[in-house]
Structure formats: C-alpha cells, structure tokens
Amino acid sequence: MSDFDLSDFPFAGVGLEYHAPASWLAGYQGADPTIERIIDSRFEFLDYLEFQPSHTIYEPRLLCLSAQMPILLHSSSLSLGSVGIAMDSEFLNLTHRLLKQTQSPWLAEHISWTRFLGGDTQHFVLPTLTPAVAETIVANAHEIRRVTDIPLILENIPRTVALKLSGDLAEGEFISNVVERGKCGFLLDLDSAIITARMQGYDLTQYLRSLPLHRLVEIHSAHPARDWEILSPLLTSFPVKAVTLEWDQTAAASDISLRQMVRVIKAHCADKPLYWHGCAIEASNTTAAARADERIQLSRATSFNISEQSLIIHEHSQDLTLSFPLRFLMPLLHFAQPRTMASALLLPGMLNESEITENLVFLQSLLRAGVLLPSTAMPEREQSAERGKIWGHWSAAWDFYCATRTHIDTPYVSVADLDGKLAQKVIQSQRQPSAFKDYWVHPFYPLPNPLTPAPRADPHQGLLEILQDRVTCRCFQNAPINTEQLSALLYYTWGASSIEENDMGDYFVKKTAPSGGSLHCAEVYPVIMDVPGFAPGIYHYSVRRHGLELISREDPRSWISQACGDQAWIEHAAVVFVSTARLERMAWKYEFSRAWRIVQMDIGHLSQTFSLMATMLGLGCCTTGALRDELFEQKLGLDYRDEPIFLVNGAGLAATS
Numbered sequence: 001m002s003d004f005d006l007s008d009f010p011f012a013g014v015g016l017e018y019h020a021p022a023s024w025l026a027g028y029q030g031a032d033p034t035i036e037r038i039i040d041s042r043f044e045f046l047d048y049l050e051f052q053p054s055h056t057i058y059e060p061r062l063l064c065l066s067a068q069m070p071i072l073l074h075s076s077s078l079s080l081g082s083v084g085i086a087m088d089s090e091f092l093n094l095t096h097r098l099l100k101q102t103q104s105p106w107l108a109e110h111i112s113w114t115r116f117l118g119g120d121t122q123h124f125v126l127p128t129l130t131p132a133v134a135e136t137i138v139a140n141a142h143e144i145r146r147v148t149d150i151p152l153i154l155e156n157i158p159r160t161v162a163l164k165l166s167g168d169l170a171e172g173e174f175i176s177n178v179v180e181r182g183k184c185g186f187l188l189d190l191d192s193a194i195i196t197a198r199m200q201g202y203d204l205t206q207y208l209r210s211l212p213l214h215r216l217v218e219i220h221s222a223h224p225a226r227d228w229e230i231l232s233p234l235l236t237s238f239p240v241k242a243v244t245l246e247w248d249q250t251a252a253a254s255d256i257s258l259r260q261m262v263r264v265i266k267a268h269c270a271d272k273p274l275y276w277h278g279c280a281i282e283a284s285n286t287t288a289a290a291r292a293d294e295r296i297q298l299s300r301a302t303s304f305n306i307s308e309q310s311l312i313i314h315e316h317s318q319d320l321t322l323s324f325p326l327r328f329l330m331p332l333l334h335f336a337q338p339r340t341m342a343s344a345l346l347l348p349g350m351l352n353e354s355e356i357t358e359n360l361v362f363l364q365s366l367l368r369a370g371v372l373l374p375s376t377a378m379p380e381r382e383q384s385a386e387r388g389k390i391w392g393h394w395s396a397a398w399d400f401y402c403a404t405r406t407h408i409d410t411p412y413v414s415v416a417d418l419d420g421k422l423a424q425k426v427i428q429s430q431r432q433p434s435a436f437k438d439y440w441v442h443p444f445y446p447l448p449n450p451l452t453p454a455p456r457a458d459p460h461q462g463l464l465e466i467l468q469d470r471v472t473c474r475c476f477q478n479a480p481i482n483t484e485q486l487s488a489l490l491y492y493t494w495g496a497s498s499i500e501e502n503d504m505g506d507y508f509v510k511k512t513a514p515s516g517g518s519l520h521c522a523e524v525y526p527v528i529m530d531v532p533g534f535a536p537g538i539y540h541y542s543v544r545r546h547g548l549e550l551i552s553r554e555d556p557r558s559w560i561s562q563a564c565g566d567q568a569w570i571e572h573a574a575v576v577f578v579s580t581a582r583l584e585r586m587a588w589k590y591e592f593s594r595a596w597r598i599v600q601m602d603i604g605h606l607s608q609t610f611s612l613m614a615t616m617l618g619l620g621c622c623t624t625g626a627l628r629d630e631l632f633e634q635k636l637g638l639d640y641r642d643e644p645i646f647l648v649n650g651a652g653l654a655a656t657s
C-alpha cells in the first residue's frame with residue numbers, strides 16, 4: 001500500500017456506533033435489544049453504522065444490516081501493541097472478509113494492547129510508551145494494511161494506568177510517531193482523551209494539540225452536546241471525514257436529541273458529497289449479456305453428452321437441459337477457458353454467411369440460460385491464478401475442489417423430485433446398478449456366522465475404551481488371525497446389517513456405517529497372508545453371501561510391500577483389506593462430480609469402523625494410503641474407470657516392542 005494520503009479517505013458523514021451490551025456478550029440471553037432497535041428504526045438520518053468485527057460473531061444480523069445501510073468497521077481485537085505476540089491471523093482474516101463484504105472505506109484499530117503471553121486483559125491498556133511497543137504497533141499497522149489493502153486509522157485509548165519508564169516518549173509524541181510511521185490516519189476518541197488527560201494530569205488543550213490532528217479522519221464522541229466546545233473547532237479546523245456517535249441506542253426516547261445532534265454536526269461539516277452515494281451493494285447479475293470484449297466461460301455446473309446428431313447440454317445448478325446440433329460442440333468447448341465472445345467469432349466457420357445468425361443465437365442463448373457466465377461471476381477464489389501455499393502443488397485437486405464446491409445459491413433437488421427422476425430411469429430400462437458384486441463362478445468359501453458373539457479380546461472393554469485404544473500398528477508379528485476374527489472384521493465393517501428390496505429393480509443395503517444415498521459403492525478385497533483355512537491369495541468379500549470368492553492364489557508376500565508404496569512392514573500383517581468403489585452405483589443417482597467426494601467419505605467411514613473392530617478383537621490395525629494403484633488394479637483385475645482403488649487396511653497380531 002502507498003503512503004498516507006488524505007484523499008484515500010472519502011467523506012463518510014455522521015454515524016452511530018453499535019455497542020453490543022456487555023451483559024449480553026457475557027452470556028447470550030436471546031436477541032440483543034440494541035440491534036432490535038437499530039433494525040426497527042433504521043435511523044435514516046444517520047449516514048452509517050459502525051461496528052466491530054468481533055460483534056458479528058455474536059450478532060450475525062449485523063451482516064444483514066450491512067446489506068441495507070453503509071458500514072464503517074472498527075476493530076478492537078488485533079492488539080497492535082503486544083510485543084512478541086503475532087496478531088491473531090484468523091481474526092485478521094475475518095476482519096478482511098468483513099471489510100470486503102461491507103465495503104467499509106477504512107478500518108480503525110486502537111493504539112493499545114490486550115493480549116499478553118498466556119491471556120488477554122479484555123480491556124485496552126497501554127501502560128508503557130517504549131520504542132519496542134511503538135515498533136510493534138507500526139509493524140502490525142503495516143501488516144494490516146498489507147493484508148486488507150485498505151486505509152487504516154489508529155485510535156487513542158483511555159489511559160487509566162501508565163507506568164512511567166525512563167525510555168518512554170510523551171504520549172502525544174508516541175501517538176503521532178506510530179500514526180505517521182504506520183502510514184495511518186488518526187481517530188480521536190474524545191471521551192478517551194478527556195479521561196486520559198484527567199487521569200494523567202495533562203492540560204486537555206495541550207494534550208489534544210500534541211495529537212496528530214493533521215491526520216484526523218474520524219472522531220468518536222459519546223457526549224457531543226456536553227463536549228461541543230471541543231468538538232466544533234475540531235470539525236472545522238481538521239480534515240474530519242466521519243463523526244461517530246456513541247449513543248445509548250436502547251432508549252427510543254433519546255432519538256430526537258440524537259437526530260438534532262446529527263443535524264448540528266452536519267451543519268459544521270463542509271457540505272461534501274457522501275462516500276456512500278452510488279455505493280449501493282450490487283446484486284450480482286450473472287446472466288447479463290456479455291460485451292464482445294468481456295471474458296466468459298462455461299458455468300461450473302455444466303456437462304454435456306454427445307449423441308449421433310445432437311449436443312445435449314446440462315446445466316445442473318438450474319436443472320436445465322438444452323439440445324443443439326452437434327456442430328456447436330467447437331464453440332462450446334472454446335469456453336471451457338475464460339474467453340471473449342469476439343474470440344469465438346474467429347473460430348473456423350463461425351462467420352460463414354449462411355450460419356452466422358445461428359451461431360450468434362447459439363452463443364446468446366447459452367448466455368441467457370446461464371450456461372456461459374462472465375468469468376467475473378465465477379467465485380473470486382476460483383478465478384484467482386494465485387492458489388496460495390497449500391494448493392500450489394495440488395493443482396488437479398484444486399480444479400476438482402473448485403469444480404465441485406457448492407455455493408450459497410446452489411439449488412438442491414428435493415428427495416421426491418430425485419426419486420421421480422430415478423423412477424423414470426427405471427422405466428427407460430436404466431435400472432439401479434446392482435448393490436452387490438459377485439464372482440459367481442470363482443471358488444467360494446463361506447465365513448463363520450458373524451452373529452455369534454464376536455471374539456472380544458477383553459469382555460470388559462466398552463466403546464469408549466476401544467476408541468481410546470485404537471492406534472496404528474506398523475509392527476506385526478508374523479502370526480495368523482483366525483477365521484472368526486476375519487469374519488467379524490468383514491461383517492461388522494463391510495457386511496450387510498440388512499438388505500431391503502426396492503422398486504428400482506435392486507436392493508438397498510444397510511451397513512454399520514452411513515453411505516451417501518445409501519448406495520454403498522464400497523467393495524473390499526481381503527489379501528490373505530496368514531489365516532488358517534484360507535490359502536494365501538487375493539479374495540473378494542461377497543456381501544450377499546458373507547464369504548470369500550477367490551481371485552488369485554499368488555502369494556501376496558511377494559508383492560504387497562511394493563503395492564503399498566514399499567512399506568515393508570505390511571508383509572507381516574495377517575490380512576490386508578483393499579477398499580475400492582463401484583462408481584456406477586453412485587453415478588446412477590448423482591450425475592455430478594461432487595459425488596466423488598461422497599465416495600471418499602464412505603470409504604473413510606468404513607475404515608474407521610474397521611480399526612475399531614480390530615481393536616475390539618485385540619488385533620493390531622493400520623490404514624495406508626501410500627499405494628501403487630496400478631499394481632493393485634492388475635492384481636485384482638480391476639478397471640480403474642469402473643472401480644478405482646482407494647485405501648488399504650491391515651490387521652494382524654501386533655508385535656510387542
């Protein structure tokens with residue numbers, strides 16, 4: 001940000017400060033009566049409302065108000081003067097968000113500190129005026145300006161406690177120093193100045209003169225009538241852009257005097273146009289026709305199918321399906337990236353005389369339908385090429401995440417509508433993909449009945465103890481587990497607790513873990529190294545039959561470590577369970593990429609159930625995501641487009657170290 005420049009501070013007028021009542025902040029007791037009053041009366045004679053970011057945490061209706069009246073933001077929680085303690089970055093982020101949301105023309109913060117190592121005073125203090133405190137305030141002021149990119153003004157506090165150290169600057173000098181070096185404006189809190197002068201024995205006029213009044217942007221006053229003799233010359237002699245009244249808003253009776261006071265103050269301010277005029281918060285209009293030079297792109301919720309003759313475009317957020325001749329595919333793909341309308345006209349054939357009208361109609365109809373959007377209508381972060389530290393190395397994940405992120409106005413279909421659509425699919429012979437995967441012709445080995453009491457390691461161990469005891473084991477004995485344990489692990493994690501026939505032509509399966517749409521697309525493949533009664537090899541768990549179907553007798557110990565990212569210790573487990581997902585089960589119902597997230601979560605739920613079961617059985621267990629997918633696909637014989645690999649869980653006897 002540039003240096004301090006008074007012209008960066010527009011004229012804001014006369015406003016009111018919202019004060020959340022202390023009693024209300026201390027313990028929520030229903031709606032805050034103060035804000036009720038503000039919402040009711042609107043105080044239309046005021047130019048703005050000022051509030052603190054922290055109050056929006058308690059009173060979210062402040063944010064609703066910000067859509068209706070101009071807002072100035074005034075922070076009290078960044079503790080600029082805390083030497084050796086970084087500002088709370090989460091709070092700074094919140095402040096930054098609110099600044100953008102409210103369009104506040106500047107931010108105010110106090111010249112003080114509240115945070116110390118181990119606590120918070122909950123009250124502004126500035127007991128010493130040492131160079132170290134000044135340096136800290138200046139550095140933090142620069143940081144706030146850097147993060148928010150809007151002007152900052154610093155406010156004096158009531159100094160009731162002052163320890164006079166030898167290196168201390170005089171107070172006026174200290175405040176001027178930090179305001180100037182911080183490249184900030186000054187906010188004079190008149191009541192605080194009066195209290196400070198009284199408590200510290202200063203002459204009030206001298207004290208005021210020592211403050212950086214040439215940068216006086218805002219004044220806070222709780223008693224403007226009482227202090228009028230001081231206030232009025234400040235208004236006329238200095239570049240004041242805002243006067244904020246600290247008024248008791250709970251008492252409706254005092255509205256008339258508030259209104260009169262505002263009128264008097266305004267009469268003293270030069271007659272300037274208010275910043276807020278023309279600054280109304282704009283409703284976004286994503287379907288506006290694009291200018292020829294405006295960059296537009298396909299909405300994130302668009303997908304398309306190609307049939308022999310037609311291009312079928314689906315805009316999922318509006319549940320819209322459009323059909324066009326196939327020749328429009330090229331202009332459609334052109335807008336996968338943000339591009340101008342003019343650039344589309346340069347595509348081969350677009351300006352052919354016989355087709356130009358149709359081509360333009362095609363593009364305009366996509367714009368009108370919201371299939372093409374001005375790229376400025378895309379959420380800000382998604383437009384940003386700067387992905388920040390985290391996403392910088394995760395570019396594919398970023399694309400997926402952004403493409404599947406939902407927005408405040410994302411429409412969701414009702415359960416009834418969705419069921420109706422599924423019923424239609426069934427009528428059109430697209431019946432529900434089978435809830436079961438079966439290897440009917442492979443050798444089948446039934447597992448022991450899992451409903452006999454599970455072989456618990458410790459009958460006194462309850463759920464809470466099991467939760468506490470679960471831990472990753474990476475050191476297994478080369479020892480077997482028995483078939484009862486294998487049966488219990490499979491059944492209580494991946495097995496069916498119940499199976500219900502449905503009218504979609506298939507079944508709904510219930511398991512101990514929840515599943516998106518109850519579609520349970522997970523499958524599991526036990527890779528057995530050491531379970532008496534079972535030859536080492538790869539098996540598939542049949543949910544329908546509660547047994548194992550043999551896929552291969554190749555000894556897994558020859559390849560399992562390599563498949564698990566060269567983690568050699570995994571060979572000593574008795575079994576590893578490879579989790580995959582039959583995507584068609586989910587894709588049949590959810591025709592959008594976000595469903596992929598649900599699949600991953602389903603796999604995660606099952607994995608935790610597995611770990612708890614293994615712990616209850618007294619077995620060591622592990623989870624590993626470091627896998628060579630392709631090697632597993634080959635060994636299991638899977639096509640990753642139908643059934644990708646997700647995760648491996650291992651079980652065996654833990655070695656005592």
Ligand SMILES: Cc1cc2nc3c(=O)[nH]c(=O)nc-3n(C[C@H](O)[C@H](O)[C@H](O)COP(=O)(O)O)c2cc1C
Nearest residue numbers: 470471472473474565567622623624625626627647
């Ligand atoms: C999705 C997922 C993938 C994991 N992948 C591995 C892995 O590849 N190798 C490994 O040694 N541990 C892996 N872990 C285990 C974590 O390292 C382990 O849970 C973590 O260190 C916490 O220890 P605890 O499980 O004993 O509480 C994974 C855990 C999860 C949930």
